[in-house]
Amino acid sequence: MLVTIPTYNEAQNLEGVVRRVRTAVPAADVLVIDDSSPDGTGDVADRLAERDDQVHVLHRLDKQGLGAAYLAGFEWGLSRDYEVLVEMDADGSHQPEELHRLLHALNQADLVLGSRWVTGGRVQNWSRTRMVLSRGGNTYVRLALGVPLRDTTGGYRAFRADTLRRLDLGDVASQGYCFQVDLAWRACRRGLRVIEVPITFVEREFGRSKMSRAIVLEALWRVTAWGVSHRSRRQRRSRGLGLSEDISSSDSRR
Numbered sequence: 001m002l003v004t005i006p007t008y009n010e011a012q013n014l015e016g017v018v019r020r021v022r023t024a025v026p027a028a029d030v031l032v033i034d035d036s037s038p039d040g041t042g043d044v045a046d047r048l049a050e051r052d053d054q055v056h057v058l059h060r061l062d063k064q065g066l067g068a069a070y071l072a073g074f075e076w077g078l079s080r081d082y083e084v085l086v087e088m089d090a091d092g093s094h095q096p097e098e099l100h101r102l103l104h105a106l107n108q109a110d111l112v113l114g115s116r117w118v119t120g121g122r123v124q125n126w127s128r129t130r131m132v133l134s135r136g137g138n139t140y141v142r143l144a145l146g147v148p149l150r151d152t153t154g155g156y157r158a159f160r161a162d163t164l165r166r167l168d169l170g171d172v173a174s175q176g177y178c179f180q181v182d183l184a185w186r187a188c189r190r191g192l193r194v195i196e197v198p199i200t201f202v203e204r205e206f207g208r209s210k211m212s213r214a215i216v217l218e219a220l221w222r223v224t225a226w227g228v229s230h231r232s233r234r235q236r237r238s239r240g241l242g243l244s245e246d247i248s249s250s251d252s253r254r
């Protein structure tokens with residue numbers, strides 16, 4: 001099993017998170033995907049990898065966003081035949097001690113989402129604004145796309161390798177939060193089993209969030225566009241069905 005951890009300026013957080021993953025699930029390998037963080041996170045990762053054979057680092061030349069980092073990490077893991085790939089933030093928001101619950105749920109699912117917004121899920125130390133933004137965003141996704149999921153923007157997830165192979169990752173263009181929505185939406189559309197497991201999300205102690213207005217707007221316009229095209233496809237399909245029913249009933253009248 002491979003835990004993929006994208007990093008951009010997480011020098012103060014990375015060591016603790018990697019140590020906690022390796023302690024909580026000793027069988028887990030870790031892949032840090034660093035976009036040449038100016039604060040030296042890549043060097044921290046190299047040091048961790050030198051000390052532990054189960055820690056690996058993928059250095060990328062420049063900051064290309066969370067989505068691109070994860071896609072590179074998945075490609076790395078799939079080409080090495082890992083059967084389970086996990087997404088986890090480096091900032092301490094995702095508790096490695098909860099990972100076994102996600103992995104356990106994956107026995108009955110193709111994709112498991114760590115969820116803040118199902119019963120039992122929690123958020124610690126968030127401002128009211130962040131809370132409203134996350135809940136509002138998730139409600140919008142649920143209504144626009146018609147998916148029965150409570151937390152599609154979260155980034156603590158476990159995928160079967162086969163699930164990732166079925167999501168056609170080659171044409172994923174989404175970057176920020178939207179990347180997470182995109183993958184969950186693809187899984188739902190392909191009829192895969194997606195389960196949400198409650199997690200306790202803890203706001204980062206060190207470093208800065210990379211969430212920005214641009215990331216929120218990207219999610220908003222992409223989700224809206226997907227919702228609109230999904231609805232019009234469905235309408236076209238049901239009109240098409242209606243047409244063939246008309247034809248067959250007129251045939252039978254003849």
Ligand SMILES: Nc1nc2c(ncn2[C@@H]2O[C@H](COP(=O)(O)OP(=O)(O)OP(=O)(O)O)[C@@H](O)[C@H]2O)c(=O)[nH]1
Nearest residue numbers: 006007008033035064065066069089090209210211
């Ligand atoms: N490699 C890489 N990692 C990134 C990039 N942007 C964010 N990350 C990492 O992705 C993870 C999530 O980013 P955060 O800044 O915590 O953003 P967030 O979790 O969406 O927002 P908060 O809830 O405010 O923490 C962290 O481990 C970041 O270091 C990027 O462009 N490249």
Ligand SMILES: [Mg+2]
Nearest residue numbers: 089091093204
């Ligand atoms: Mg975070």
